[in-house]
Amino acid sequence: MLGSQRHRRRATSALAGLGLLATAVALQVGTDATPAHAATPHRVLFDDGHAEEAGNADWIVSTAKPDPLAQDSSPSAETDWTGALSSWGVALQKTGDYSLKTATSALTYGGSSTTDLSNFDTLVLPEPNTLFTTAEKTAIMNFVKNGGGLFMVSDHTGADRNNDGEDAVEILNDLMTNNSVDSTDPFGFSVDSLSIGSGYPAAISDSADPVLHGSFGTVTKSLIASGTTATLKPADNPSVKGLLYRSGYSGNTGAFFATSTFGSGRVAFWGDSSPVDDGTGQSGNTLYDGWNDTGATNAALALNATEWLSGASGGGSGTDCTDTQLLGNAGFESGATTWSAGSGVITDSTGESARTGSYYAWLGGNGTAGTETLAQSVVLPAGCTATLALYLHIDTAETTTTTAYDTLRVQVLNSSGTVLGTLATYSNLDAASGYTRRTLGLSGYAGQTVTLRFTGTEGSKLQTSFVIDDTALDVT
Numbered sequence: 001m002l003g004s005q006r007h008r009r010r011a012t013s014a015l016a017g018l019g020l021l022a023t024a025v026a027l028q029v030g031t032d033a034t035p036a037h038a039a040t041p042h043r044v045l046f047d048d049g050h051a052e053e054a055g056n057a058d059w060i061v062s063t064a065k066p067d068p069l070a071q072d073s074s075p076s077a078e079t080d081w082t083g084a085l086s087s088w089g090v091a092l093q094k095t096g097d098y099s100l101k102t103a104t105s106a107l108t109y110g111g112s113s114t115t116d117l118s119n120f121d122t123l124v125l126p127e128p129n130t131l132f133t134t135a136e137k138t139a140i141m142n143f144v145k146n147g148g149g150l151f152m153v154s155d156h157t158g159a160d161r162n163n164d165g166e167d168a169v170e171i172l173n174d175l176m177t178n179n180s181v182d183s184t185d186p187f188g189f190s191v192d193s194l195s196i197g198s199g200y201p202a203a204i205s206d207s208a209d210p211v212l213h214g215s216f217g218t219v220t221k222s223l224i225a226s227g228t229t230a231t232l233k234p235a236d237n238p239s240v241k242g243l244l245y246r247s248g249y250s251g252n253t254g255a256f257f258a259t260s261t262f263g264s265g266r267v268a269f270w271g272d273s274s275p276v277d278d279g280t281g282q283s284g285n286t287l288y289d290g291w292n293d294t295g296a297t298n299a300a301l302a303l304n305a306t307e308w309l310s311g312a313s314g315g316g317s318g319t320d321c322t323d324t325q326l327l328g329n330a331g332f333e334s335g336a337t338t339w340s341a342g343s344g345v346i347t348d349s350t351g352e353s354a355r356t357g358s359y360y361a362w363l364g365g366n367g368t369a370g371t372e373t374l375a376q377s378v379v380l381p382a383g384c385t386a387t388l389a390l391y392l393h394i395d396t397a398e399t400t401t402t403t404a405y406d407t408l409r410v411q412v413l414n415s416s417g418t419v420l421g422t423l424a425t426y427s428n429l430d431a432a433s434g435y436t437r438r439t440l441g442l443s444g445y446a447g448q449t450v451t452l453r454f455t456g457t458e459g460s461k462l463q464t465s466f467v468i469d470d471t472a473l474d475v476t
Contacts, residue, residue: 041099042310044092045120046085048102050171051129055161058281059126059153059273061089065102066115068093078278085126087278087291088302091216098310107132109139121310122149127168127273129161132175141181145263145421147387147441149309153270156195156226168273169193169228187260187267188237189230196271199224200295201244201256210382210447211243211259211268214304219244222256223296225288227272230255237262238418244301257301259308263421264412264441268305276302311385311443326378326386326473332359342372355391355435355469363456364406365465367397375453377415378473382447388423390471391435396428396464404429406457406464410440413451420445428464435469442473 052059060083062068072080078087092098109117232252242255275298279289328338354360404427423440
């Protein structure tokens with residue numbers, strides 16, 4: 001679609017500063033002694049489509065699939081549901097804050113299936129034993145990138161329960177290094193090819209960490225009963241963090257439990273399936289009761305991590321997430337205020353049209369090589385769901401149908417200016433008439449002060465205009 005190239009914007013639209021705005025838009029939140037039940041249950045999907053029941057494995061919350069409530073609609077004990085993960089599932093169900101399902105077929109994202117990942121907040125991969133297909137890896141990675149939580153449970157190298165030549169170590173590493181979304185160490189760690197016989201990995205000292213100190217209790221130790229660890233690579237992803245370490249290890253090696261973020265989603269890794277095994281399951285399986293091991297706090301670790309991944313808590317504080325919109329001058333009608341941007345980015349020029357009112361943000365549209373930015377800092381309250389919404393119009397003079405010459409990136413930065421994640425990238429290939437509403441998840445950054453930055457980049461010839469209006473950062 002052809003657009004109007006402009007060489008100058010009206011001078012009255014220029015902002016005084018070109019740097020990132022340091023002032024945050026803060027939200028006051030209150031706390032209650034006892035957290036109320038979630039208005040919308042946090043939706044957790046346990047995978048059972050990749051040989052999670054092969055051999056002696058029994059990594060299911062219930063034999064009733066996809067809905068464990070079909071076995072017992074009000075479970076009170078782990079044996080009310082049948083499966084080695086029934087304790088995990090029943091503990092979540094009893095809170096009244098979680099809705100659980102089991103996937104038994106290929107994982108999808110954006111489809112119509114009731115177990116499509118778009119219907120869930122968290123995906124649990126409990127020691128998968130068959131490789132994910134190319135389409136499944138794309139689905140999983142996009143799910144996390146767009147705000148989902150991913151819980152990866154491994155086992156020791158060589159734990160090939162269905163004798164297909166693949167074990168959980170290889171399968172999880174393949175997911176992270178051989179996908180179409182981001183194969184450049186997206187989570188900042190790799191799973192070690194180790195078989196560690198036994199041990200009680202200890203938690204780091206961090207009283208503010210929501211996984212170690214969540215509403216389900218304090219984590220002190222976990223359990224290794226033939227498992228592995230991870231090697232952390234913070235240079236690839238600075239958000240990666242080891243929470244429990246094999247005895248004698250610290251820093252970037254020997255991490256038995258680790259967390260990270262990717263895009264606007266969250267990731268957790270556990271190096272062994274034994275800690276979540278409750279010792280009960282289907283007849284004929286040889287199981288191990290790590291869930292109730294008295295030398296560890298495995299239940300608290302599993303449940304706190306699920307809580308964190310689902311966006312149910314930033315720190316177990318019982319935050320009251322009152323519905324609030326955080327962005328200042330969200331519709332740009334106050335002109336050159338609150339946002340930090342290049343000269344003339346916020347404008348009432350007649351070269352493009354606002355969706356509502358008179359002002360809008362216009363990045364690109366110059367037809368020359370260059371980059372323009374628009375940014376605002378916000379405080380995302382812990383334990384709340386946060387969603388960025390905007391209306392975007394793209395027009396272009398480019399004629400290609402295959403090459404993204406001009407791009408708009410929506411990114412999240414920390415207070416030091418480090419990019420934590422890219423929420424979305426649009427290009428001249430997305431040009432269309434009128435405005436389109438876009439929504440992007442930010443719950444993975446809850447509890448942090450972040451800067452939202454739009455970066456428009458044009459090539460050297462034909463113009464592409466990225467026009468933004470009526471933004472909102474909604475917290476619930």
